[in-house]
Amino acid sequence: MLAFLTESVSVMMSASVMMFVFLIMLAFPAKLAFLAMRVSVAMLIFMASLVSLAILVFLAMQGSLAILVFMAMLRSFVVLVFMAKLVFMILRILLAKLAFLAMLVSMAMFMLTVTLVFVVMLMSLAIFTFPVMFK
Numbered sequence: 001m002l003a004f005l006t007e008s009v010s011v012m013m014s015a016s017v018m019m020f021v022f023l024i025m026l027a028f029p030a031k032l033a034f035l036a037m038r039v040s041v042a043m044l045i046f047m048a049s050l051v052s053l054a055i056l057v058f059l060a061m062q063g064s065l066a067i068l069v070f071m072a073m074l075r076s077f078v079v080l081v082f083m084a085k086l087v088f089m090i091l092r093i094l095l096a097k098l099a100f101l102a103m104l105v106s107m108a109m110f111m112l113t114v115t116l117v118f119v120v121m122l123m124s125l126a127i128f129t130f131p132v133m134f135k
Helices: 002-027 033-062 065-095 099-133
Strands: none
Touching: none
């Protein structure tokens, strides 16, 4: 079950990253350098979120709950900032009247939402399974 969830998360992450790369490729011919910059910043925040998730799972394996709660709060803040950046990007695209790019961003948001659901499932499974396995 854990291997299946991990594989599902990696597939969703790959799809999200490919969607963002496609967005950047579409943004440059349309001379939307500001949009491409926003996508790059959002990707950096997303990668920081992934790193904090890895630290969170590692801490769950170690069983230190105080740091675990702090990291969960930090990670949720990072994800909120990332979602705010994406919403800002969608508003910029809609103001520029580029419906196709807006549709692509909506698809990327959907993929990210599904990915986050899988990540939360994986995290809760890791928190409850790993300490029991290592006792």
